[in-house]
Amino acid sequence: MAALSVDLVATDRRVWSGVAQSVSAPSINGQIGILPGHTPLLAVMRAGTVKVVAGDGTIFEAKVSGGFLSVDDNLVTVVADEITTPPDG
Amino acid sequence: MAGGVQRVYRQRITSTQKLKKVFRAQELIAASRIGAARTRVSQATPFAQAITQAVSALAAHARVEHPLVEARHDTDRVAVLVVVADRGMAGSYTAANIRETDRLLATLRAQGHVIDLYVAGRRAVAHYSYRGYDLKRSWVYGSDRPEQEVATEIADTLLAAFAAPADQGGVAELHVVYTQFVNMVTQTPRVVRMLPLEVVAHYSQTEEIEPLYEFEPSAPEVLDALLPRYVRSRLFSFLLESAASELASRQRAMRTATDNAEELIRNYTRLANQARQSEITQEISEIVSGADALAVGK
Numbered sequence: 001m002a003a004l005s006v007d008l009v010a011t012d013r014r015v016w017s018g019v020a021q022s023v024s025a026p027s028i029n030g031q032i033g034i035l036p037g038h039t040p041l042l043a044v045m046r047a048g049t050v051k052v053v054a055g056d057g058t059i060f061e062a063k064v065s066g067g068f069l070s071v072d073d074n075l076v077t078v079v080a081d082e083i084t085t086p087p088d089g
Numbered sequence: 090m091a092g093g094v095q096r097v098y099r100q101r102i103t104s105t106q107k108l109k110k111v112f113r114a115q116e117l118i119a120a121s122r123i124g125a126a127r128t129r130v131s132q133a134t135p136f137a138q139a140i141t142q143a144v145s146a147l148a149a150h151a152r153v154e155h156p157l158v159e160a161r162h163d164t165d166r167v168a169v170l171v172v173v174a175d176r177g178m179a180g181s182y183t184a185a186n187i188r189e190t191d192r193l194l195a196t197l198r199a200q201g202h203v204i205d206l207y208v209a210g211r212r213a214v215a216h217y218s219y220r221g222y223d224l225k226r227s228w229v230y231g232s233d234r235p236e237q238e239v240a241t242e243i244a245d246t247l248l249a250a251f252a253a254p255a256d257q258g259g260v261a262e263l264h265v266v267y268t269q270f271v272n273m274v275t276q277t278p279r280v281v282r283m284l285p286l287e288v289v290a291h292y293s294q295t296e297e298i299e300p301l302y303e304f305e306p307s308a309p310e311v312l313d314a315l316l317p318r319y320v321r322s323r324l325f326s327f328l329l330e331s332a333a334s335e336l337a338s339r340q341r342a343m344r345t346a347t348d349n350a351e352e353l354i355r356n357y358t359r360l361a362n363q364a365r366q367s368e369i370t371q372e373i374s375e376i377v378s379g380a381d382a383l384a385v386g387k
Contacts, residue, residue, distance in 0.1 A: 007139065011237055011322060014135040027305050042147060043305035044314040068314055070143045077139045081318070 002036040006052055006076045008062065010083040015062060019055035023076050025069050026050070034071055041071040050078055061086060095368065098361035102354055109350035115178055116343035119336045122233060123273075126333040130270065133329055137322050144319055147311065148288045150302035154309070156252060157316045158286045161262075164255035167202045168225070168247060169193060171217075172267040172327060173210035174335045175232040180342030182268065182276070182335055183212040189278040190266045197264075205250065205260055209243060209328070225250075233332050233339075240325035247324075248317055251284050260284075267327040268334035274341075276334035283323065286316060 006023055008016035023034045026048025034041075045067050052060040067080035147153065171190045173183045190213075197204055208214050208227040217224055226246055230239040253259035263284035268276050304311045 007135065009135045009139050011133065011136050011325065012129065013132040028310075029306055032305075039301065039303050040146075040150075041303040041305065042143060042311050042315075043303075044311055067318070068143065068311065070139070070146065072146060077143070079136060079139045079143070079318075 002074050003055055004034065004036050004074050004076050006078070008050065008052070008078045008080075008083065010080055015083045015085065016052060016060055020076070021053045021055060021057075023053075023078070024051040025078055026064070027069065034076055036074050038071050038074075040073070041069070043069045045069055045078075045080065050080075050083075094364045095361055098357050098364060102357045102361065105350050105353045105357065109347055109354070112343045112346040112350060116340055116347060119340035119343060123333065123336040123340060126233070126329070126336050127270075130326070130329045130333055133322070133326050137326055140315065140319050140322055144288060144315055146302070147304075147308065147315065151304065151308040153288050153312065155312045155316055157248075157284060157320070158288055160285050161251075161255075161259070164259055164261050165201060165203050166205060166255075166258065166260045167197055167262040167264065168205045168207060168250055168260040169197070170207040170209065170243070170247065170263065170265045171213050172265065172331045173208075173213040173232070174331075174339075175211040175229055177212060178342060178346075179335055179339040180345070182338035182342075183210070183216075186266055186268060186278045187213060187216055189280060193264060193266060193280050202262075205258070207243075207247065209239075230328075232328075233335055235325070235328035235332055237325060240328050241321050243328075244317070244321040244324045247284070248320060265324070265327060267331045270330040270333040270337070273337055276337055281327075283320065286319070 004020045004023060006016070006018060006020045007014065021035075024031055025034070025043075026032075026046055027043040028046050031048070032043065045064060047065050048063070050062050050064055054060060063084045064078070064080035065082040067078070069079070070077045169190065171186060173186045177183070194204055194206075205225040206217060206222055207225050208217060209230060210232045211229045214224065214227045214229065228239060228243060230236070247263055250258065250260045251263060262282060265281045265283050267279060267281070269279045270276055
């Protein structure tokens with residue numbers, strides 16, 4: 001199965017970038033999960049937690065303050081106004 | 090008195106040496122900050138790219154109808170934002186921007202527009218308020234290290250002006266004058282028309298049928314979230330580029346100033362030596378002629 005290529009960007013930096021198995025993000029209508037092969041999507045996000053399961057199975061979590069999310073041809077871009085990563089990550 | 094001339098030269102040399110130290114320090118400060126400023130420019134790029142891609146994808150898949158992309162014809166008022174430095178000692182950096190702005194203002198006036206001037210950076214605030222311009226709003230924000238919050242505040246103020254009805258001072262267009270950071274040696278003042286936004290749709294070149302795009306919650310609402318962010322991110326990147334340009338100009342200007350100071354010190358040293366020499370020569374000739382006069386008197 002194809003993998004997702006994920007970019008997590010905040011206004012002033014790129015927070016995370018790489019290959020992932022799945023992404024979960026807080027869209028305005030509720031948490032949505034994205035797996036490879038998802039239809040193209042543009043969604044507005046509310047504040048919440050973005051969770052990325054990376055290609056090697058490690059999990060990356062970050063809090064976002066709102067923003068949007070785009071999925072196009074297995075390319076996922078999470079664009080947030082502010083991203084706070086947990087201290088260990 | 091010859092001794093007086095010498096003292097004047099010595100004083101000039103010391104004061105020029107002190108200035109040289111200041112110039113050198115400014116040059117080094119600018120040089121050390123410019124790396125950070127350039128990093129910030131490049132770090133803000135992924136966000137700007139992502140948002141631009143999203144906007145153009147949206148334009149390709151849905152009809153873009155939003156107040157921010159539509160031209161307004163109900164008012165002649167236009168907003169101009171000038172971004173310059175808070176401090177001087179940056180050569181022609183601010184002057185070049187102000188010249189560009191004046192040209193833009195003249196063009197806009199010739200087209201019959203009424204201009205609302207928004208100014209960021211203390212130098213331009215001083216320049217325009219001295220000349221009796223009515224500044225709509227000004228920001229003094231630490232121009233060599235702009236913060237996200239300031240960009241957001243400026244963007245929101247201007248977006249509000251663009252959204253306001255004509256009788257409440259709404260504006261039909263927004264132009265921004267900032268300095269584009271091309272590289273360390275070249276920074277050019279640039280005028281950009283920000284609002285109404287021009288959306289360029291990006292269509293893929295393949296023959297395949299475009300997949301259906303999903304919008305959540307809906308295309309207009311996604312636009313609502315996207316476009317103001319786009320404006321904010323553009324403005325932030327303008328501020329960051331201006332900051333990098335300011336520092337590069339300052340570094341260059343201060344290097345030239347240091348060189349000039351050295352040149353002056355050299356010249357003054359020569360003049361001082363000359364003065365000292367001529368004083369000695371004069372004293373010798375005074376002594377010799379004095380001795381001669383005594384010899385004749387005998």
